Amino acid sequence: MKKKITNKKLNIPKNDIKLITTDLDGTLLNSKKEVPAGFKEWVLNHKEIKMVIASGRQYYNIRKLFPGMENNLVFMADNGGLVFENNKTIYIDEMKKEDIIYCIEQFHEKEKLPVILSGEKSAYMEHATEEAETNAHMYYERLEFTNDLGKCANKDRIVKIAVFIEGHKAEKRYNKLGDFHNRLEAALSGDCWIDIANKNADKGNAVRMLQEKYGISAAQCMAFGDYLNDMHMLLRCAESYAMKDAHPSLKEIAKYVAPSNDDNGVMKILTGMDIMF
Numbered sequence: 001m002k003k004k005i006t007n008k009k010l011n012i013p014k015n016d017i018k019l020i021t022t023d024l025d026g027t028l029l030n031s032k033k034e035v036p037a038g039f040k041e042w043v044l045n046h047k048e049i050k051m052v053i054a055s056g057r058q059y060y061n062i063r064k065l066f067p068g069m070e071n072n073l074v075f076m077a078d079n080g081g082l083v084f085e086n087n088k089t090i091y092i093d094e095m096k097k098e099d100i101i102y103c104i105e106q107f108h109e110k111e112k113l114p115v116i117l118s119g120e121k122s123a124y125m126e127h128a129t130e131e132a133e134t135n136a137h138m139y140y141e142r143l144e145f146t147n148d149l150g151k152c153a154n155k156d157r158i159v160k161i162a163v164f165i166e167g168h169k170a171e172k173r174y175n176k177l178g179d180f181h182n183r184l185e186a187a188l189s190g191d192c193w194i195d196i197a198n199k200n201a202d203k204g205n206a207v208r209m210l211q212e213k214y215g216i217s218a219a220q221c222m223a224f225g226d227y228l229n230d231m232h233m234l235l236r237c238a239e240s241y242a243m244k245d246a247h248p249s250l251k252e253i254a255k256y257v258a259p260s261n262d263d264n265g266v267m268k269i270l271t272g273m274d275i276m277f
Contacts, residue, residue: 017273018220021052021076021207021233024062025190026226027243028053028266033138035065036267043069050214052076054203056162056189056229058123059084060141078118079187079229080206081159081197089120091209093159093201099184100153103161103196106180108149114164116140117149119156124149132164135192159201163194170194187229188247195229204232211236224258224266225250241269 022028029035043051052074055062059077063084066073075084083091100117108115114128114136122142126149127133136143139162146152165173168191177186177194185199203225211218223230223237226246234240234254242254243265251257259265 016220017049017222017239018216019050019052019207019210019214019237020222020224020270021054021203021237022224022266023203023226023230023233024053024055024057024065026245027224027230027261029065030262030264036264038267038271040066040069042267042270043072047072050074050210050216052207052210054080054206054225054230054233056139056160056187056193056195058118058140058142061139063087064141074210076203076206078160079189079195079197079201080203080233081118081201082120083206083209090213091206092120092157093198093205094157095159095161095198095201096183097153099181099198100158100161101150102181103163103184104149107161107163115149116143116162116164117152117156117158118160118162119152119158121156124152124156128164129166131166135164159197161196162189163196165192165194168192189227189229202232203230204236207233207236222269224269225254226261241265 053062054076056079059075059082062075063070071086081093107113114132116136117124122144123140124144124146127145170192171188174188174194184196187195189195218236219238221237222239223234224241225234226243228247231250240255241258242251243258244260259268
């Protein structure tokens with residue numbers, strides 16, 4: 001049985017944790033998509049720790065959630081396809097043009113599913129149902145509508161393709177994908193979303209890049225997540241937490257189970273760490 005962590009003090013040696021990475025939706029944010037009270041103060045009071053916000057969302061959408069602490073955070077966007085620090089790209093895993101066209105043909109043209117191309121400058125989609133467009137605007141701050149998705153692959157560096165599945169049936173469609181492409185990999189990032197990117201483009205590889213860049217070991221890292229696109233990220237960090245309502249498969253690989261996002265689970269762990277400093 002997994003150990004459930006509440007706000008009790010943790011047995012972590014002083015100054016061991018150098019990097020903390022947390023997913024957003026279902027993890028740090030509550031059900032109202034709000035950043036928990038006290039998070040800004042905690043970040044600004046612990047500048048010696050690299051705090052990484054890791055999400056399938058677009059960078060410009062993530063950044064607006066953290067006013068006043070942008071320069072004290074690392075933003076891992078598009079499931080690790082893009083990493084920004086101090087408003088500059090420090091890592092990008094760009095998809096090949098032919099692979100982008102392949103996904104457009106397979107999912108959009110053949111299956112008539114709404115797809116979003118997420119790039120360094122913006123995201124791109126064709127007009128779709130009200131449900132699809134509402135969800136798109138929720139996660140993409142910069143979103144351009146187009147009549148030709150293929151052309152968008154030539155004007156931006158695309159790192160991820162998000163496929164929207166209405167009716168909360170993404171997992172059912174995801175389970176049928178199998179090994180659909182030798183250079184691409186799909187990740188289930190929510191009950192309506194399947195994200196497709198290069199095989200090496202995931203949150204775990206982005207964490208590895210940060211570990212190498214700053215000389216931080218896995219033993220000095222902590223991670224929080226709730227869905228399958230967080231799996232590689234948790235595996236890269238010695239102190240790993242799946243939220244109480246996380247996908248069962250994520251709980252299997254996490255070291256601990258934390259209180260839910262609506263019970264301020266991430267903040268309870270962070271404030272419990274304060275005995276270290």
